[in-house]
Amino acid sequence: MKYNLSEIIEVIKNRRTIYPENFTGRVVQKEVIEKLLSSAIWAPTHGKTQPWRFKVFQDNGRLTLSDQLGETYKENYTGDSFNEFKYKKIKNRPLISSVVIAVCMKRDVTKKIPEIEEIEAVACAVQNMMLTATAYGIGSFWSTPKLLDKPEMKDFFQLEQDDKCLGLLYFGYTNEKWPSGQRKPIEYVTEWIN
Numbered sequence: 001m002k003y004n005l006s007e008i009i010e011v012i013k014n015r016r017t018i019y020p021e022n023f024t025g026r027v028v029q030k031e032v033i034e035k036l037l038s039s040a041i042w043a044p045t046h047g048k049t050q051p052w053r054f055k056v057f058q059d060n061g062r063l064t065l066s067d068q069l070g071e072t073y074k075e076n077y078t079g080d081s082f083n084e085f086k087y088k089k090i091k092n093r094p095l096i097s098s099v100v101i102a103v104c105m106k107r108d109v110t111k112k113i114p115e116i117e118e119i120e121a122v123a124c125a126v127q128n129m130m131l132t133a134t135a136y137g138i139g140s141f142w143s144t145p146k147l148l149d150k151p152e153m154k155d156f157f158q159l160e161q162d163d164k165c166l167g168l169l170y171f172g173y174t175n176e177k178w179p180s181g182q183r184k185p186i187e188y189v190t191e192w193i194n
Contacts, residue, residue, distance in 0.1 A: 011135050016179045018139025020093045023172030028098040028138055033058070036101075036171070039132040043124035047108070051118040052125045055102035055157055062094040065102075065168075069094070069145075072152045090145060097170040101129070103142075107162035115162075122166050133171055137178075141170040 037054055045051065057065045070091040077083070094100045105122045107115065126142060133140045144167040147153060157165050 011131055013181070014178065015130055015134045016139075016181055017141050018172075018174050018176070018179070019141055020097045020170045020172060022174045022176045023096055023098065023139060023170075024175050026098065026173040028171050028173070030058075032136055032138070033099055033101075033171075035136075036129045036132050039128040040125035043121055043128050045121045046117045047113045049108045049113055049118060049121070051105045051108065052122045053104040053106045053163075055104065057094060057100040057102070058098070062097065062100060065100055066091050066094040068153070068156045069147070072147050072150050072156075075152065076147060076150055090147075093143070093170055094168075096172070098172040099170075101169040101171070102157055103166050103169055104157055104159060105164045105166055107160070107164075111162075119164070119166065126167070126169065129169060137173070138171055139174045143168045143170065 033056060037056075040052060040054070041050065043052070070087065073087050073090055074082070077087075103122060103126055105118050107118060130140045130142070148165040148167065153165060154163070159165065
């Protein structure tokens with residue numbers, strides 16, 4: 001065996017969503033963030049378009065992101081559609097995280113690769129980051145609020161018309177016990193065709 005398969009499988013099985021509300025104030029160092037990003041770029045990419053783009057918010061950048069998310073929410077959700085709890089949560093999460101990475105898809109201008117394949121490549125990059133974070137003992141949460149599709153957010157992230165922000169990755173250390181997980185056995189989700 002080329003690698004320690006049992007350790008790889010344990011990292012995969014132990015990856016969990018850890019909500020920012022469970023993060024401590026301990027800072028994820030820049031060198032570790034760079035390792036997360038370095039693992040992301042080794043995701044599969046059809047046509048080698050490498051469609052992933054990352055906007056890293058740390059230190060005061062988290063405040064800038066928090067303000068933008070809050071303003072965008074207030075502008076787009078008014079009256080009965082405004083939810084004070086959601087508003088506070090979306091503004092607060094960047095501030096209680098050590099780092100937030102906006103994960104974007106840069107659409108290939110030739111469009112030779114179907115958009116879904118570009119999205120899937122970025123999702124694989126996200127999984128690589130989350131697995132690497134798990135190996136470091138860092139909690140991660142992938143958030144995909146609807147407001148990321150709003151024109152104000154596209155402008156904020158400096159995205160072209162066909163580009164997309166596919167979510168915000170929140171990272172931080174947690175003092176909580178690492179949660180256990182459960183999945184259906186493969187027999188429930190697999191059909192063998194011989």
